[in-house]
Amino acid sequence: MSDKPKLAMYWGSGCGGCEIAVLNIQENILIVDEVFDIAFFPCIADFKVKDLKGYPDGYIDLCLFNGAVRNSENEEMAKLLRQKSKVMVAFGSCAYEGCIPGLSNLTTKEATLNTVYLDNPSIDNPSGTLPQPFYDVPEGTLEIPVFYHTVKSLDQVVNVDYTIPGCPPEPHQIWAVLQAVVAALTQGAALPPAGSIIGAGNVAVCQECHLQKDVKKIDRFFRPYEVLPDPEVCLLEQGIMCMGPATRSGCGALCPQVGMGCRGCYGPMDGVEDQGAKMVTAIASVLNVGGAGQDLEKMEQQLEEVMDTIVDPAGTFYRFSMSHSLLRRAKLNGNGHGGAS
Numbered sequence: 001m002s003d004k005p006k007l008a009m010y011w012g013s014g015c016g017g018c019e020i021a022v023l024n025i026q027e028n029i030l031i032v033d034e035v036f037d038i039a040f041f042p043c044i045a046d047f048k049v050k051d052l053k054g055y056p057d058g059y060i061d062l063c064l065f066n067g068a069v070r071n072s073e074n075e076e077m078a079k080l081l082r083q084k085s086k087v088m089v090a091f092g093s094c095a096y097e098g099c100i101p102g103l104s105n106l107t108t109k110e111a112t113l114n115t116v117y118l119d120n121p122s123i124d125n126p127s128g129t130l131p132q133p134f135y136d137v138p139e140g141t142l143e144i145p146v147f148y149h150t151v152k153s154l155d156q157v158v159n160v161d162y163t164i165p166g167c168p169p170e171p172h173q174i175w176a177v178l179q180a181v182v183a184a185l186t187q188g189a190a191l192p193p194a195g196s197i198i199g200a201g202n203v204a205v206c207q208e209c210h211l212q213k214d215v216k217k218i219d220r221f222f223r224p225y226e227v228l229p230d231p232e233v234c235l236l237e238q239g240i241m242c243m244g245p246a247t248r249s250g251c252g253a254l255c256p257q258v259g260m261g262c263r264g265c266y267g268p269m270d271g272v273e274d275q276g277a278k279m280v281t282a283i284a285s286v287l288n289v290g291g292a293g294q295d296l297e298k299m300e301q302q303l304e305e306v307m308d309t310i311v312d313p314a315g316t317f318y319r320f321s322m323s324h325s326l327l328r329r330a331k332l333n334g335n336g337h338g339g340a341s
Helices: 017-025 028-035 049-054 072-084 093-097 099-106 109-117 171-187 275-284 296-307 313-317
Strands: 006-011 037-040 060-066 069-071 085-091 134-137 140-143 147-152 162-164
Touching: 006 017, 006 072, 017 028, 017 060, 017 171, 028 171, 037 049, 037 060, 049 072, 060 072, 060 093, 060 171, 069 072, 072 085, 072 147, 085 093, 093 099, 093 162, 099 147, 099 313, 109 147, 162 171, 275 313
Parallel strands: 006 037, 006 060, 060 085, 085 162
Antiparallel strands: 069 147, 134 140
């Protein structure tokens, strides 16, 4: 390779959208190609793990790691890339907070495997075979990654220098990080403080959303197919779940602007430890429940009726942040089985 800075990108447990999102920087991808050599990017070229292991420690200048840590291979690669990289970036919601894979923490490893391989109408598996980490065949022993009980975010496995939130990150965020690193490598500019969330704001999505907010009280929540929203009015005040009050800005409120409630993929603002809990607090401010002199029992009944209209509260409030939340995972039968395996 040349003397140009080295760039790596790895795909852990995720959908692959983050890999594609890099292309959304459009013509700036030519600048990336001009400035960087690609040292490891299995999605686009035939790199091998042995190639990565052969690099000196710190050889890679910038690693964009996307995807959660779901299995032993993800963890091994996270540790190896951290060892070989000067700057490690948690790229996208899965690496940042666990995202959709992290919802698996609401159940057990055994229940997940059962649903995928056994109790599934589209599966033909009469012998009830489940994946085995090791399996002996005449040619030798086949090995696949160990499936973990708990999905982790990247920073729960290795030290992370910077985070780019989003599902996937928006092009301006990606370019902001690449520009910062390029400037540091080529012009001696200072990098952002370690631990920074780059390319996003630190106010709520609501503050960059143009929809009119009148602090109306609502009697129930609607699923998107149940109501046609007013395109000029705050979705939450129309009873449509929107995570905007509990979610970091920076996306431009793209979802609310097209009538779809924010799902929370940018994660919480600074100082918020649990995005789901923050959202529950926000909801409490718009519910048409309670009042002077109202009977407490009646008020509790009204509250239960309203909350019953929220389908899948855990999947709603922790869709992107389960692995990073105070909950982290469900505790089943009084035992959270908190270990990796």
